[in-house]
Structures are given as structure tokens and as C-alpha cells.
Amino acid sequence: MYKISEAAIRANLPVKTVRYYGDIGLVTPAVRSDSGYRLYTDSDIAKLSFVGRARRYSFSIDQCRELLDLYEDEQRPSSVVKKITLEKIAEIDSRLHELKELRDELQHLAGSCHGDSRPDCPIIGKLSNGSLENGKF
């Protein structure tokens, strides 16, 4: 049984985060000591690490909760896990697409701006009225 800071180190998470995961009922410590300290088992730490990895894979807390249920269910069909993962991939693809378009448009804007000390600027122009004017007014 580990106190929170030891558990946090082992799970490679900040203490605040571990406490927070307890508060929201994602990973609750097995027991409390007489003085009220949270005490974590190795199994708890495995779950914390699991969530930590899933979060690094950009799964939301709710998705982590779902994955954690599957993690604990030894009868889980792998199809469910795969489905959640494919959804996550689709989400990322969509975000990638948006960001690419945004980037290209900003790049275009920056490319058409001479970027010197003169006040006219096509970027401001575009933001001002949606057309690519020089933005001097």
C-alpha cells in the first residue's frame, strides 16, 4: 500500500491528478489509513498508469472510464475496444483535416504580406472584411 505521492511516482502522474481521479470516481484508492491518508494497491497503480497512457493517447476522461471498464472485464470482446479506438482515430483525422486547411490559409496570408514597416497588411485586410485587401484604412 502506497501513500499518494509514492503512488503518483509509480503511476507517473502528478499527485494532484491522482487525487482528482479519486474525486471523480475514475480510480479510487483501495482504503484510507486511520489518519485519512489515501492508500493505493499495486492494482490501483496499474489502473492509474493505464489511464495515464490512455490520456497521453488523447482519450478523454469519459473514454478512459469506458476503456477502464473493458480493462477490468476479462470477458470483454476486443471488438468494443477496437471500435472506441477507431472512433478516436476518426476524431483525430477530422481535427487533422481542419488544422491543415487552417494552416494552408494562414500560410497563404503570411506569404502575401510583405512584413515590413509599412502599415498596409493583407492579413489584417482579410480579417477585416474577408477579402484579401491590403488592410489599410
Next chain:
Amino acid sequence: MYKISEAAIRANLPVKTVRYYGDIGLVTPAVRSDSGYRLYTDSDIAKLSFVGRARRYSFSIDQCRELLDLYEDEQRPSSVVKKITLEKIAEIDSRLHELKELRDELQHLAGSCHGDSRPDCPIIGKLSNGSLENGKF
């Protein structure tokens, strides 16, 4: 002079957002009516639209504040605007890079999961201990 809902329509923003921009001192209405209604001028609406476009370009509120200052400064050097835009592009590039790596790794994981009714799953395995095991335990 337009009341808030008219201003919101003209700026193509939700009323709540227009009020919010006033609250945070980003775009404050020119005056208030006797009864306390916010009254916006055409110039205010131009600023609101400007911010709306910049937000759609994923500039943060703080960046919008900076851009708005430049928008209002007829002496602005275009170099400053360009610099902010290039910073934004770099930020997006970095996020793109992260997301691509994440996507590829998830794709790899999903590809190695048979996705049927059996309980062993390499995705869970990876999340459990970082190695690509089948995740049955």
C-alpha cells in the same frame, strides 16, 4: 446604433458571445441606452466581425486582442502582424505533428487487434503496460 441582437446578427456571432466580449473588454459597446441596453456602432460591429474571423482562424482571445490593437493602429508595421501569424502557423504545425504521430500509433494498434468477440486485445495490452501484448490477463 444597434441593440445587441441586431449587432450579433450583423457580426455573425451569438448574442452571448458579443456580451462576453464586452465583459472582458475586448469589444465594448460605444454607449448604453437610458434603459441600460448596449448600443453598438458600425465600427463596433466591424471589430466584432474581425474578432469572429480571427477566432475562426483559431487565434486565441489574447491574440485577438493583440490583432485588434493592430487593426486599430493605422501606423502598425505589417511585420508585427506577420510575426503573430507565423507564430500561429508554428503552433499549428506542432499540433499537426503530434496528432499525426498519435494517429499512426493508434492506427497501428487498431490494425493489430482482430476485433472480434475474443477477450484478448493488443490495444488494452499496450495501454496496460506499454508493450504490445495481447492484453489478456
Next chain:
DNA sequence: CTTGACCCTCCACTAAGGGGAAGGTTTATC
């Protein structure tokens, strides 16, 4: 005169924690 469409302010909520205060516990040192 009342109804409905506006408008106001204030409060709470979102995601996922971070920062810090006030106070109790434990451990090491003197």
C-alpha cells in the same frame, strides 16, 4: 392592459486539472 420579444445582471457549468491556504500527521533530528 397584457402578451411576447427583447434586454439586463448574476450565477453555475463545461475539461482536466493547477495553485495555494489552512491545518493535521509522520518522521527524523537534536
Next chain:
DNA sequence: GATAAACCTTCCCCTTAGTGGAGGGTCAAG
């Protein structure tokens, strides 16, 4: 035994960029 450092607790506020709603005032039409 005293004390100080390190650790733990709960509680509250802060973040982004708004959104939703309650409770109440204003205005124009019928």
C-alpha cells in the same frame, strides 16, 4: 520530549471561451 521538515488532508479559486438559465426590467403591438 520538542521541533522542524516533509507529507497528507480538505477547501476554494483559477484557467479557455464561452453557454445556459433564473429572475426581473423594457418596449412595441394588439
